[in-house]
Amino acid sequence: MSLDSDVIVDRRRMRRKLTFWRVSAAVVAIAAIAAIGVLVSPRGQSAFTRAGSIARVNIEGLIRSDRERVAALERLESSNAAAVVVHINSPGGTTAGSEQLYDSLVRLKAKKPLVVVVEGLAASGGYIAAIASDHIVAQQSSLVGSIGVLFQYPNVAELLKTIGVKVEEVKSSPLKAAPNGFEPTSPEARAALDALVKDSYAWFRDLVKSRRGMDDAQLEKVADGRVFTGRQGVDLKLVDELGDEKTAVAWLVEQKNVKKDLPIRDYKLAPRFGDLTFLRTAASITLDALGLNGIAHKIEQAGVAQAVDRLSLDGMLALWEPGGTN
Numbered sequence: 001m002s003l004d005s006d007v008i009v010d011r012r013r014m015r016r017k018l019t020f021w022r023v024s025a026a027v028v029a030i031a032a033i034a035a036i037g038v039l040v041s042p043r044g045q046s047a048f049t050r051a052g053s054i055a056r057v058n059i060e061g062l063i064r065s066d067r068e069r070v071a072a073l074e075r076l077e078s079s080n081a082a083a084v085v086v087h088i089n090s091p092g093g094t095t096a097g098s099e100q101l102y103d104s105l106v107r108l109k110a111k112k113p114l115v116v117v118v119e120g121l122a123a124s125g126g127y128i129a130a131i132a133s134d135h136i137v138a139q140q141s142s143l144v145g146s147i148g149v150l151f152q153y154p155n156v157a158e159l160l161k162t163i164g165v166k167v168e169e170v171k172s173s174p175l176k177a178a179p180n181g182f183e184p185t186s187p188e189a190r191a192a193l194d195a196l197v198k199d200s201y202a203w204f205r206d207l208v209k210s211r212r213g214m215d216d217a218q219l220e221k222v223a224d225g226r227v228f229t230g231r232q233g234v235d236l237k238l239v240d241e242l243g244d245e246k247t248a249v250a251w252l253v254e255q256k257n258v259k260k261d262l263p264i265r266d267y268k269l270a271p272r273f274g275d276l277t278f279l280r281t282a283a284s285i286t287l288d289a290l291g292l293n294g295i296a297h298k299i300e301q302a303g304v305a306q307a308v309d310r311l312s313l314d315g316m317l318a319l320w321e322p323g324g325t326n
Contacts, residue, residue, distance in 0.1 A: 052259065054249065055081040055112075055267040062319075063093030063125045065100050072269045073104040076112070081267070083113040083258045085248050086133065092125030092319040095149055095200050101125075102207075105132035113256035115248040118142040118239070123227050123320035124149075127238075128204065131211040135255070137248045138230035138239045145238055146320035147208055148225035149200040151193050155181050200316050212237050227320060 055076055076084065086105065092098060108114060109132060116122075118138035122130045123146035130136050130144070138144060160166065160182060167182040178189035185193075209219050214237055222228065222236050233239035241247060245264070252258040 052262055053081055054252070054258070054262050054264045055079070055084045056245075056264050057084060057086045057267050057269060059086060059088045059090055059101070059126070059129055059269075061090060063090055063101055063129065064097035065094065066097065066269075069269045070100065070104050072267075073108050076267055077108050078111075081112060082262055083252045083256060084108060084115075084267075085245060085252075085264065086114060086116045086129075087119050087245070088116060088122045088126050088130050089119035090126030090129070091121055091123050092127070092146065093317065095125065095204075095316040095318045098125030098128040098318050101129045102132045105129060109133065113252050113258055115251055117245050117248045118144055118230065121227075121320075125318035126320075128207065128318060131208060135240050135248075135251055136238075137241050137243050137251070138233060139244060140229065140231045140242055142230040142233075142239075143227040143320075144230065144233045145222055145228045145236075146225060147204055147223045149197055149204060149316055149318050151197055151316055153179055153181055155179070155185065157181075157183050196316060200318075204318065 057073075057076070105114065114133050116130045116133040116136045118130060118136065119142070120139075121143045122136075122138070123143055127144055127146065136144075167180075169177075169180070171177060174186070175189055175192055179185040179193070205219060205223050208214065208223065209216075214222075218237060222238060228236060228238060230239055230242055234242060241251070249258075249264070253260050
């Protein structure tokens, strides 16, 4: 009996030691991966301490207000970069975030020659960012435009009625917190939202008109919310030239007297650890290999947040979605 107890105790000790070494190995592996990521990742302004470089800035995905992005672009203003090429691939986002990005790029353009390259999409808020530049280059099949704004909100009033739930509220005035999604939208609330949308739309139209040098007739052709291909965009004055980054650099050389054959270096707008996707994936693989499958599964599930990123946008939107004309 004593022998059996000793065996059980020894097994427990071995399990604890095995778990300890597994966790230790995982921590070491993750730390090593993080260190490699730090070494290979661009370091923002430090990459441009030497004169004679063109900064490549990438604007991708949904656009929202971002103070770190503003600060990064301000650092780029005072860097030794000779010029800036801004690559945009975005369906837009919030109007406030798009306006903030536009203002930052305008300030940057006042200090550095700047050109925009539309990778695949510069729609709605993405196009607001693009017109900060004096020259827009797009591929023939790129999509641009979607000049318009919207205000979206879910309304679950019918669902609540079906399941027998009623939301009570006390508010200071009829339009406070309207619409709230728990009851049908009143005509007064809808009229107030309509006024917001129309005012933001007028701002967007005026911005396009002034920045792209359009008259009223030209503006009417492009301001109905549609997207256009890069080829169409040239004739419609939404785009200046068809091409890619090489085309953009050639424009900088010819029109802004930027030296030919300068190296192009990526300039990160996010902190060096702002995007930990690579680290999360590596950690998941490492833990899985060490037999800690449960932890790995939880880490993988964290990526689900990206699928609902669209739902986190609040307020007025300058956003294009396939299937819509926003």
